[in-house]
Amino acid sequence: xxxxxxxxxxxxxxxxxxxxxxxxxxxxxxxxxxxxxxxxxxxxxxxxxxxxxxxxxxxxxxxxxxxxxxxxxxxxxxxxxxxxxxxxxxxxxxxxxxxxxxxxxxxxxxxxxxxxxxxxxxxxxxxxxxxxxxxxxxxxxxxxxxxxxxxxxxxxxxxxxxxxxxxxxxxxxxxxxxxxxxxxxxxxxxxxxxxxxxxxxxxxxxxxxx
Amino acid sequence: xxxxxxxxxxxxxxxxxxxxxxxxxxxxxxxxxxxxxxxxxxxxxxxxxxxxxxxxxxxxxxxxxxxxxxxxxxxxxxxxxxxxxxxxxxxxxxxxxxxxxxxxxxxxxxxxxxxxxxxxxxxxxxxxxxxxxxxxxxxxxxxxxxxxxxxxxxxxxxxxxxxxxxxxxxxxxxxxxxxxxxxxxxxxxxxxxxxxxxxxxxxxxxxxxxxxxxxxxxxxxxxxxxxxxxxxxxxxxxxxxxxxxxxxxxxxxxxxxxxxxxxxxxxxx
Numbered sequence: 001x002x003x004x005x006x007x008x009x010x011x012x013x014x015x016x017x018x019x020x021x022x023x024x025x026x027x028x029x030x031x032x033x034x035x036x037x038x039x040x041x042x043x044x045x046x047x048x049x050x051x052x053x054x055x056x057x058x059x060x061x062x063x064x065x066x067x068x069x070x071x072x073x074x075x076x077x078x079x080x081x082x083x084x085x086x087x088x089x090x091x092x093x094x095x096x097x098x099x100x101x102x103x104x105x106x107x108x109x110x111x112x113x114x115x116x117x118x119x120x121x122x123x124x125x126x127x128x129x130x131x132x133x134x135x136x137x138x139x140x141x142x143x144x145x146x147x148x149x150x151x152x153x154x155x156x157x158x159x160x161x162x163x164x165x166x167x168x169x170x171x172x173x174x175x176x177x178x179x180x181x182x183x184x185x186x187x188x189x190x191x192x193x194x195x196x197x198x199x200x201x202x203x204x205x206x207x208x209x210x
Numbered sequence: 211x212x213x214x215x216x217x218x219x220x221x222x223x224x225x226x227x228x229x230x231x232x233x234x235x236x237x238x239x240x241x242x243x244x245x246x247x248x249x250x251x252x253x254x255x256x257x258x259x260x261x262x263x264x265x266x267x268x269x270x271x272x273x274x275x276x277x278x279x280x281x282x283x284x285x286x287x288x289x290x291x292x293x294x295x296x297x298x299x300x301x302x303x304x305x306x307x308x309x310x311x312x313x314x315x316x317x318x319x320x321x322x323x324x325x326x327x328x329x330x331x332x333x334x335x336x337x338x339x340x341x342x343x344x345x346x347x348x349x350x351x352x353x354x355x356x357x358x359x360x361x362x363x364x365x366x367x368x369x370x371x372x373x374x375x376x377x378x379x380x381x382x383x384x385x386x387x388x389x390x391x392x393x394x395x396x397x398x399x400x401x402x403x404x405x406x407x408x409x410x411x412x413x414x415x416x417x418x419x420x421x422x423x424x425x426x427x428x429x430x431x432x433x434x435x436x437x438x439x440x441x442x443x444x445x446x447x448x449x450x451x452x453x454x455x456x457x458x459x460x461x462x463x464x465x466x467x468x469x470x471x472x473x474x475x476x477x478x479x
Contacts (some may be wrong), residue, residue: 014462060460 003029007040007072012048014064016071023075033079041069041076045114049200059107062199066110086118088210089142092134093119094126096156101149104179107199108145115203117143128163135169142210145202146192148179157182158190165191174209178202211448212251212401212434214283214304215244218270220257229256229266237273245278247439248472251304252278255285263291268298275300283330283436289317302326306436307370310335310349310356319360330368330403331357333389339372343388346371350393364400368434369393373404373427375411376419383409383423387430394431403434406444417443425451446473 001009003026010019026036048065051057073085091112095105102124113119120141122134135141144164148157161175176194177187187195196205217240220226228236241252252274256266263286274282281303284296289312292305305322307330308314315331322329331353333339333346340346350369357367371389376382390402409423410416421443424435428451437444449464449472458464468474 014460058461058465060462061465064460064462 003031004036004040007036008044008047011041011044011065011069011072014061014068016064016068019068019072020075023072027076027079033076034084037073037076037080037084041072042114042116045069045111045203049111049115049203052200053198063107063110066107066114069114070110083118086116088116088207089118090138090140091117091119091143091145091206092122092131092138092141093145093147094122094131095124095147095149096153096160097125097127098156099148099150099153100124101147101179104149104199105147108147108178108202111199111203112145112206115207117206128160131160132163132167135164135167135173139169139172141169141173143174143176143206145176145178145206148177148182151181154181154186161190161192176202176205176209211428211452212403213249213439213448214251214253214306214403214434214436215247215249215439216253216405216407216436217244217438217440218253218274219255219285220266221255226257229258229270232269234269234273234276237270238277241274241280242277244439245280247445248467248470249280249439250434251283252280253283253285253306253436255306260288260291263288264294267291267295271295271299289314293317293321296322296327303328304368305329307332309333310352312336315353315356319356319362323360323362326366328366328368328401329362330370332370333372339374343385343392346385346389347392350389354397364397368401368403370403370405373406373408373423375413376409376423377412383426386427390427390430390432401434402432403436404432405436407437417441420444421447424448428452428455442473449473 007022007026010022023036045065048062052062093105093109095101109119109121120134120138122130131144135144146157146160148154157177164170164175174193177192178196182195184195194205194209196202218225218237220229244252254267254270254274256263256270258266271282281301282299283304283306284292285306286292296305302325305318305327308318309332311334333349335349340349371386373386393400393402404427406420406424410419413419424447439445449467452458453461453464
C-alpha cells in the first residue's frame with residue numbers, strides 16, 4: 001500500500017488519531033502535497049459519499065471521515081499553496097431565517113469542504129440581507145447553499161432565493177437548496193439552481209454547478 | 211464494556227461432561243466463539259473437587275490458550291488453587307476471585323502485587339454477604355486498604371458488589387446501585403463487575419431481567435460483566451447503552467460492532 005493509499009484508507013475509516021502521522025509520513029517520503037490532498041483525501045471522501053448514498057454507511061461514519069480529513073488537511077496546509085484546499089472556490093452556506101437546525105447543514109458543509117470548496121458557514125437563522133452582505137464581501141463566491149428543516153421555514157427559503165435573485169451578482173453565483181421538507185419541485189419553483197437530498201449528493205451537485 | 215466470557219464453567223452440565231471426558235475440542239470451540247464475539251477475558255472454571263482442581267484447570271487453560279491469545283480469568287473459590295494455577299497462564303489475566311473472607315486476600319494480593327494480573331474482589335467477608343449497602347461499602351473499604359497495603363492500583367481491581375436474585379429482593383437493585391455508584395465516584399478508574407445472570411434466578415424469561423439490570427447497572431457505573439458474549443441481545447444492548455451514556459463518540463463502537471455482526475441479524479442472502 002502506498003503512503004497515499006494509507007492516507008485514503010484512514011480518511012475512509014475516519015481515523016482522526018492516526019491520520020496526522022500518515023500524512024506526515026507521506027510528506028517525508030516526498031509525496032506531492034496536492035496529490036495527497038486530491039488522491040488521499042478528496043477522492044477518499046468521494047468514495048465515502050458514494051457509500052453513504054448507497055446506504056452502505058451511516059451518517060456518523062461520514063462525519064468521522066470528514067473530521068479525519070480535516071485533521072489531515074491541517075498537517076498538509078503548510079505544504080500547500082494557500083488556495084489548494086479550497087480549489088473549487090468559495091461557497092457560502094446558511095440555514096435560513098427562523099430555522100435553528102444546524103446538524104444537516106453542518107454535515108453538508110463538511111462534505112463540501114471535503115470535496116474541495118472553501119466553505120463560509122454563516123450559521124443558523126440567517127436573514128437574507130446577511131447572506132447578501134457575505135456575497136458582497138466575497139465577490140469570488142461561486143455558490144450559495146441554503147438549508148431549511150421545517151415546513152414553516154420554507155417561505156423564508158423562498159424569500160431568501162428571491163432576495164438573492166434581485167442582486168446584480170445573481171448571474172455570477174449558483175444557488176443550491178436542501179433540507180428535509182425541500183424537494184426538487186420546490187427548488188425549481190423558487191428559482192434555485194440545484195437541489196440535493198443528502199450531504200453526499202450535495203457535494204456532487206456543488207461540483208457540477210461550478 | 212469489559213466482557214468476561216462465562217461459557218467455560220464446570221457448573222454448566224454440558225461443560226462438566228466435556229471436562230470429565232477431557233474433550234478438548236469442546237473447550238476450544240467455546241473459547242473460539244467467545245473470542246470471536248469480542249470477549250475481553252475468557253473465564254475458566256473447573257467446578258470439580260479441590261483435589262483435582264489444579265490439574266483440571268491447567269488442562270482447560272491449555273485448551274483455551276491453544277486457540278486464543280485472550281487473557282484468562284482463572285475462576286476458583288479456593289485461594290490455594292488460584293495461587294498455584296494463575297502463573298501457569300501465558301499472559302496476565304484476571305484472578306476470579308478474592309474477598310474479605312478468611313485470608314483469601316492476604317494469600318493472593320502479595321502473589322500478584324508485582325505482576326500485571328487483575329483481580330476480582332467480592333464485597334463479602336466472614337459475616338457472609340452483607341445485607342446493606344453501608345456494610346458492603348465497609349467491606350469494599352477494607353479491600354481497598356489491603357490493596358493499598360500490597361501496592362495494587364485501583365485500575366487492576368474489579369469490584370463485585372454481589373448481585374443477588376431480584377425475586378427475593380425487597381428494593382429491586384437499589385442497594386446494588388448505591389454500592390456501584392459510591393465505588394465509581396470514589397475510584398474513577400476502578401473496575402466494577404457483576405455476574406449479570408444472578409439477578410434473574412427463579413424468574414421466567416430471564417433475559418429481560420438480565421438486560422434491564424445491565425442497563426441500570428451500567429448507568430450506575432458498572433463497566434464489566436461476567437456474561438455470555440455470544441448473546442446478541444445482550445451485546446447490542448451493551449453497545450447501545452455505552453453510546454447512550456456518552457461513552458462512544460459518534461456511536462462508532464456501536465456501528466463497528468454492528469458491522470462485525472456482533473449483534474446484527476446476519477444479512478439475508
